[in-house]
Amino acid sequence: MARIWLLVFLLLGCARIPEAGPLAPLPPIRLEEEATLRIAVAGILSPKRSYPYWTLAHTLWPQATVLGRRGYGEVLDLLHKGQVDIAFLCTFAAAKAVAEGYGEVIARSVPASWTRYRGVVIVPATSDRQSLEDLAGATMAFVDPLSNTGYLRPIRELKGRGYRPEIFLGKILFTYAHDRAVEAMIQGLVEAAAVDGMVLDAMIRKDAGLKEKIRVIWEGPEDPPPPVVVRKGVAPELKREILKRLEEAGQLPEAGIAGFAPASDAEYRRFLLGF
Numbered sequence: 001m002a003r004i005w006l007l008v009f010l011l012l013g014c015a016r017i018p019e020a021g022p023l024a025p026l027p028p029i030r031l032e033e034e035a036t037l038r039i040a041v042a043g044i045l046s047p048k049r050s051y052p053y054w055t056l057a058h059t060l061w062p063q064a065t066v067l068g069r070r071g072y073g074e075v076l077d078l079l080h081k082g083q084v085d086i087a088f089l090c091t092f093a094a095a096k097a098v099a100e101g102y103g104e105v106i107a108r109s110v111p112a113s114w115t116r117y118r119g120v121v122i123v124p125a126t127s128d129r130q131s132l133e134d135l136a137g138a139t140m141a142f143v144d145p146l147s148n149t150g151y152l153r154p155i156r157e158l159k160g161r162g163y164r165p166e167i168f169l170g171k172i173l174f175t176y177a178h179d180r181a182v183e184a185m186i187q188g189l190v191e192a193a194a195v196d197g198m199v200l201d202a203m204i205r206k207d208a209g210l211k212e213k214i215r216v217i218w219e220g221p222e223d224p225p226p227p228v229v230v231r232k233g234v235a236p237e238l239k240r241e242i243l244k245r246l247e248e249a250g251q252l253p254e255a256g257i258a259g260f261a262p263a264s265d266a267e268y269r270r271f272l273l274g275f
Contacts, residue, residue, distance in 0.1 A: 037064035040087040042075045042144075052252045053088055060245040070176045072146040079103050079231050086242065087229045090196075091117070092148035094227045095272040098265045106239050107228040107246045108263035115201035115256040119149035119220035122200070123192045124185060125213055132158060132218050139171045141181040141193040149196040150178055152275065153220040179203060186213055198225075198256030206254075224267050228260065 039057045057066045067084060069075045072093035078084040080102045089097070097103025111117055123129045129138070132154070143150025151174075158165045165172075173190055175181040178199040185193040197219065204211045228246060230239060246260040 037061050037086065038084040039064050039066045040075045040078055040084040041066060041068050042072045042087065042089055042093070052254045056249055056252065057086075060242075060249060072144050076103075076146070079229065082231055082233065085231055085234055087231075088226070089229050090144075090146070090148050090150075090226050091223055091268065091271060092152055092275070093146045094229045095268040096146065097229055098268050099272050102232055103229040104232060104234075104239075105227045105263050105265050105268050106230055106243050107260045108267075109225045109227070109252075109255075109257040110259045110261050111198055111225055112202075112251070112253065112256050112258040114205070115198045116222050117149070117225040118197045118222050119153035119194060119218075120197045120200055120216050121154050121192060121194050121218040122182070122185065122214045122216050124188075125215050127191065127215065129192065130217060132161065134217070135192055136168055137170045138191040139173070139189075140169050141173045141175050141184045141190040143178055143181050143195060144174060144176055147178075147196075148223060149220065150181065150194050153223075154194040154218065156275070157218065157220065182210075182214070186210075192217075202254055202256040224263075224271050227263050227268065 039061065041053045041057065054066055054068075057064060067078070069078070072090060075084070075087050075089060076093055076097055079087055079097055080100070082102075087094075087097075087103070094103065094105060098105060109117075121132065121135075129135060135158075142154075145151055155165050158168060170191075173184065175184055178195045181190075181193040181195050182200060182203060184190050228242075230242065234242075243260075243262060247262075249260060251258050
């Protein structure tokens with residue numbers, strides 16, 4: 001059975017994200033109490049590239065406390081305990097929070113015109129591997145056990161083709177950021193990587209040379225894009241204000257996001273039924 005490895009070496013040397021200490025569950029937050037808002041940013045991008053999310057959070061809610069967590073599971077735990085009010089999450093993690101009753105989707109990211117939200121599996125341009133079937137024994141970088149594009153979609157595809165990923169693949173590494181998974185492959189630390197197509201497209205737009213270094217061997221279906229989730233108990237008027245500010249927020253090109261639009265739990269509940 002393949003061993004699960006953590007890319008600790010990729011975490012060293014990166015800017016440290018603030019940790020949150022023990023917190024008591026928060027009471028319902030209202031507009032006049034905006035300074036007490038707590039916003040969680042999960043590991044969509046590594047600390048050196050996640051600054052747009054932090055900037056967005058502080059721009060929209062200057063008095064808020066912004067918390068960072070490496071994995072989606074840690075952010076879900078904060079939401080579940082009522083220790084954060086707003087979270088930027090991936091599609092599957094958000095759907096899980098909705099299904100388990102402690103999160104509510106209020107907005108979804110809008111992919112830029114030059115990208116779409118889907119999972120992709122990439123290999124070095126010089127690799128002989130041409131398809132998922134060619135990944136037998138390959139050392140592979142995934143993003144997070146709760147990442148839709150960076151783990152669950154490609155794993156589901158392998159299972160659908162009759163493979164047992166834990167046996168079929170070689171070593172599995174979790175990088176806890178999409179850009180780190182790409183970088184791990186470029187640096188030769190792994191032979192393949194599964195990442196968010198929006199993030200990959202954004203990285204290529206920023207660094208045209210990257211396209212010459214990689215090759216896509218699989219693309220998944222287009223899924224509901226990553227949403228913004230609030231914890232249960234947030235006052236209705238604050239939810240409306242959060243949505244209003246998100247719609248006016250502008251773009252996050254580093255993640256392939258052109259803006260934000262209203263969304264509801266229903267779309268993400270339907271998505272989760274597929275798993």
